[in-house]
Amino acid sequence: MGFAPLDPVLHNQLRLAIVSLLVGVDEGDFNFLLEHTGATRGNLSVQITKLKEAGYVEVKKTFKDNYPNTMCSLAPKGLKAFEEYVAAIKQYLG
Amino acid sequence: MEQDLSAQESLRLIEGMIAQAKRNFSRLSFYFLLWGGLLIAAMIAVYLLRGRTDGWGQGAPWGVAGMIGGIVSWVHGARQGKRMGASTPMDAVIGWVWSAFVVVLLTTILILASKGVDPGPMILLLTGFATFITGQVLRFRPLVLGGLVFWLCALVLWWAKDPLLSTLVYCSGMLLGYIIPGLMLKRQEDGVRTA
Numbered sequence: 612m613g614f615a616p617l618d619p620v621l622h623n624q625l626r627l628a629i630v631s632l633l634v635g636v637d638e639g640d641f642n643f644l645l646e647h648t649g650a651t652r653g654n655l656s657v658q659i660t661k662l663k664e665a666g667y668v669e670v671k672k673t674f675k676d677n678y679p680n681t682m683c684s685l686a687p688k689g690l691k692a693f694e695e696y697v698a699a700i701k702q703y704l705g
Numbered sequence: 706m707e708q709d710l711s712a713q714e715s716l717r718l719i720e721g722m723i724a725q726a727k728r729n730f731s732r733l734s735f736y737f738l739l740w741g742g743l744l745i746a747a748m749i750a751v752y753l754l755r756g757r758t759d760g761w762g763q764g765a766p767w768g769v770a771g772m773i774g775g776i777v778s779w780v781h782g783a784r785q786g787k788r789m790g791a792s793t794p795m796d797a798v799i800g801w802v803w804s805a806f807v808v809v810l811l812t813t814i815l816i817l818a819s820k821g822v823d824p825g826p827m828i829l830l831l832t833g834f835a836t837f838i839t840g841q842v843l844r845f846r847p848l849v850l851g852g853l854v855f856w857l858c859a860l861v862l863w864w865a866k867d868p869l870l871s872t873l874v875y876c877s878g879m880l881l882g883y884i885i886p887g888l889m890l891k892r893q894e895d896g897v898r899t900a
Contacts, residue, residue, distance in 0.1 A: 624710055624718065631719045635726030636791040643790025647725045675787065697719065703712035 615699040618692050620665045625650050625658045630693050638684040659683060667692055734891035736778055741883030743770040745876050752872040799839055806835040829859035829878055836882055847889045851882035
């Protein structure tokens with residue numbers, strides 16, 4: 612039996628970190644993701660956009676204390692992809 | 706970068722991030738300490754005012770404590786909500802449990818007080834219920850035990866007719882069910898925040 616291919620959208624350090632963080636919460640804002648991933652604002656923003664385009668993450672633009680606030684949550688498609696990714700990783704590790 | 710991630714690194718990254726997200730829970734110790742202190746003060750006030758006012762006047766310390774606690778909790782919760790960058794399912798469950806608790810508590814007090822029945826034991830039963838569930842959700846044993854203490858105190862309070870004994874039972878319940886678990890929870894929260 613061959614190994615299942617790893618999802619290229621998730622097989623990226625920062626994108627995987629973002630999705631893993633969102634698995635544990637209902638929703639998280641940009642600063643929450645920034646703090647826990649240690650990424651730069653620019654890179655984080657780019658990767659969130661890629662996850663959004665893949666349909667893995669839902670992004671809501673809101674205001675917090677009169678400042679723009681980006682809220683992210685995991686979409687059902689993202690959760691399914693994450694579960695499949697974890698299963699594939701486990702398969703690789705035997 | 707995409708090809709650099711090995712299977713083991715991926716798994717480690719996933720575990721690390723999920724663990725970080727789990728630590729992002731609301732600080733609840735503040736509420737247990739606030740309400741524990743306020744309700745002990747109210748019970749002592751009721752004891753000291755006994756015989757000096759009518760039944761409804763005796764309830765005044767509870768009303769004052771409830772108003773102060775409600776306002777302070779609301780302001781603190783709103784501020785904490787603004788600071789928190791993420792909301793967890795655990796926060797939502799605990800929030801709903803205590804919201805339902807407030808509704809049932811106020812209804813119970815209204816019904817029992819209008820019938821001339823002391824709502825004290827029922828208040829402790831309900832308090833034990835919400836504390837026990839919160840402890841189980843947080844997997845924090847001192848709060849689970851606190852819930853059990855409240856249930857035990859409710860039973861004792863139901864049969865205790867002496868005002869001093871009732872006051873002591875109620876205050877002991879608050880100390881063991883709210884204050885001590887609250888202090889232990891605060892230590893844990895402080896530890897997590899500085900970890």
